[in-house]
Amino acid sequence: MTMPWTLARQTARDAVKPLEAVEVPLPDALGSALASGVNAHTHQPTCDTSAMDGYAVAGLGPWTVVGRVSAGDRVPPPLRFSEACAVATGAPVPAGADLVVPIEHCHLDGELLTGYTGELGKHVRRRGEDWSAGDELVPAGTVVSPAVLGLAAGAGHDTLLVHRKPRVAVVVTGDELLRSGPPRPGRVRDAIGPMLPGLLTGSDLLGTTHLRDDPEALADALTCDAADVLVACGATSVGAKDHLRRVLVELDAEVLVSGVACRPGHPQLLAALPDGRVVVGLPGNPFAALAAVVTLLQPLLGTLSGRTVQPAITARFAAVGHRTDTRLIPVTRHGTGALPVGRDRPGSLWGAALADALAVVPPGHFEGEVELLALTSGNAS
Ligand SMILES: Nc1nc2c(c(=O)[nH]1)N[C@H]1C(S)=C(S)[C@@H](COP(=O)(O)OP(=O)(O)OC[C@H]3O[C@@H](n4cnc5c(N)ncnc54)[C@H](O)[C@@H]3O)O[C@H]1N2
Ligand code: MOO
Numbered sequence: 001m002t003m004p005w006t007l008a009r010q011t012a013r014d015a016v017k018p019l020e021a022v023e024v025p026l027p028d029a030l031g032s033a034l035a036s037g038v039n040a041h042t043h044q045p046t047c048d049t050s051a052m053d054g055y056a057v058a059g060l061g062p063w064t065v066v067g068r069v070s071a072g073d074r075v076p077p078p079l080r081f082s083e084a085c086a087v088a089t090g091a092p093v094p095a096g097a098d099l100v101v102p103i104e105h106c107h108l109d110g111e112l113l114t115g116y117t118g119e120l121g122k123h124v125r126r127r128g129e130d131w132s133a134g135d136e137l138v139p140a141g142t143v144v145s146p147a148v149l150g151l152a153a154g155a156g157h158d159t160l161l162v163h164r165k166p167r168v169a170v171v172v173t174g175d176e177l178l179r180s181g182p183p184r185p186g187r188v189r190d191a192i193g194p195m196l197p198g199l200l201t202g203s204d205l206l207g208t209t210h211l212r213d214d215p216e217a218l219a220d221a222l223t224c225d226a227a228d229v230l231v232a233c234g235a236t237s238v239g240a241k242d243h244l245r246r247v248l249v250e251l252d253a254e255v256l257v258s259g260v261a262c263r264p265g266h267p268q269l270l271a272a273l274p275d276g277r278v279v280v281g282l283p284g285n286p287f288a289a290l291a292a293v294v295t296l297l298q299p300l301l302g303t304l305s306g307r308t309v310q311p312a313i314t315a316r317f318a319a320v321g322h323r324t325d326t327r328l329i330p331v332t333r334h335g336t337g338a339l340p341v342g343r344d345r346p347g348s349l350w351g352a353a354l355a356d357a358l359a360v361v362p363p364g365h366f367e368g369e370v371e372l373l374a375l376t377s378g379n380a381s
Contacts, residue, residue: 002259002266005295005326005360011257012270012299016278018306019164019228026153029144031202032162033306037136038148041156043128047075048097050087052123055106055113056097057084063113067094084113093124100124131155141308143202163306169227170196170208173218173234174284175241179210191286191349192233199293202305203229213241219250222279228304230277231297234284236267244281245269253279257296261325261363264346265291270300285346291328294358294373313374317359318367326362330355331372338372 003011021035050056056079057063063084069076071090079085079096087093087100100123106115131137137155138148144162152160170193177190193208206227211217213235222230235244248255248271257270265288269281280297282289302309315338321327330351331338338359344351352358357372 002261003257005260005262008257008260008262008268008270009295009299012280012296013303013309015256015270015272015300016304019166019304021161021306022164023159023161025159026149026157029152029160029162030146030149032144032160032165033202033308034138034140034142034144034148035161035163035306037140038138038152038155038157038160040131040133040135040137042133044130044155045125045127047127048093048095049125049127050089050091050093050100050123051125052087052100052102053089054087054100054102054123055084055115056087056093056100056124057113057115057117058082058096058098061114061117065108065111065113069094097124139308141306143307163304166203166228166301166304167206167226168200168203168229168231168301169206169221169224170231171211171218171221171233172208173211173213173232173243175213177210192282192284192289195286195290195349196231196233196293199290199298200301202307203301213243215243215247218243219247222247222251222273225275225277228277229297229300230279231282232279233282233289236269236281236283238267248279260292260295262291262295263322263325263327264288264344265295265328266325268292268296270296283346286349287344287352288346290349290352291358294328312371313357314369315357315359315372316368317361317370319359319361319365321361321364321366324363326360328358328373329361330357330375331359332356333372338370 058079059081063082065084067076068086069091070088075092076085076094079094085094098120101115172190172193176188178187179190183189197205209221232244235242252274253271255271260268267283271279282292317338330341330344333356341351341355357374360371
């Protein structure tokens with residue numbers, strides 16, 4: 001039974017649980033979602049630290065220079081009134097110092113230092129100024145970006161606890177499909193296989209298998225137990241060679257979504273196999289397949305990979321919607337608004353290829369803020 005688009009997306013999110021947590025070395029965590037928050041092992045900075053190359057000074061000048069410290073040196077002895085210590089950026093600042101005077105604001109005559117003084121504490125990064133030991137720096141569910149890796153390393157981590165990435169196997173079906181060269185009457189180039197890997201960021205793609213319209217081969221492919229998610233492309237409709245629904249019945253699958261009230265992407269489906277693996281059926285029309293990726297596949301992978309659902313991105317938009325179904329319309333963003341790209345027939349990816357996002361347009365005439373689904377890789381909303 002055809003399901004409203006919003007409910008279908010939520011059903012995909014709720015169909016599974018996050019995969020198990022694994023502890024991995026920092027570089028291997030990139031792109032995974034944190035299974036626990038990243039906490040600081042120590043204060044940052046761990047001691048009062050100079051933010052400038054210059055002199056740490058105590059009291060009023062002129063000062064007598066009594067020492068010199070570089071980044072990496074031990075904390076120098078405390079300063080007394082009218083004493084100074086030459087400090088490098090990143091060097092520990094001695095106790096008793098009131099501020100650091102940058103080198104360009106100083107004059108040194110032998111060991112006698114004069115210079116312009118600023119306010120108390122100037123150019124000193126105080127111990128714990130950035131964060132304190134035990135602070136949560138990044139919450140669980142955050143996708144590990146390059147900046148998260150750098151932050152985690154800076155906060156003293158060598159490993160991170162992340163959710164295992166979902167393993168995805170893709171099966172592309174169709175007697176008519178070509179994998180190279182130009183299409184010709186009766187033969188069509190596979191446009192979905194090449195599109196999918198870039199839409200599965202945060203997952204491990206095990207491989208893409210091309211099959212003829214053969215129910216036994218399809219059933220075999222869907223029993224690949226190395227995968228958490230099986231993506232079947234084509235064969236979702238009701239034609240004589242559209243075997244997916246029949247094969248799912250044979251495999252005792254529970255069909256969770258059988259058709260979605262959205263254009264394109266009407267016949268997309270979601271099913272759970274008896275062993276817990278999940279099948280997503282993408283319609284053969286390539287733009288309809290993309291619509292099913294953003295509606296069912298990416299939300300499903302988002303939950304499996306443990307990602308926090310991000311707040312919707314919206315833009316002002318006006319369109320004549322479908323009478324009963326949600327429309328997914330390729331758009332480009334302009335300031336706070338969005339404009340349709342056109343060229344969005346279900347069999348064509350032309351509009352989507354020129355677009356920044358798909359606008360989610362509810363049924364009926366629409367004018368106002370619409371949700372945008374980014375078309376860059378990894379939209380796991
Ligand atoms: N009687 C009905 N017929 C159809 C309905 C319906 O409700 N009743 N729905 C239509 C809609 S909407 C769609 S979408 C398609 C979905 O069809 P399938 O998922 O079964 O896919 P196919 O029949 O195999 O192919 C449809 C179309 O797409 C081309 N195709 C297939 N795979 C690819 C690929 N990998 N790359 C590029 N193009 C592909 C294929 O050649 C067909 O032209 O069903 C409608 N029919
Ligand atoms: O809705 Mo189909 O999915 O038009 O192409």
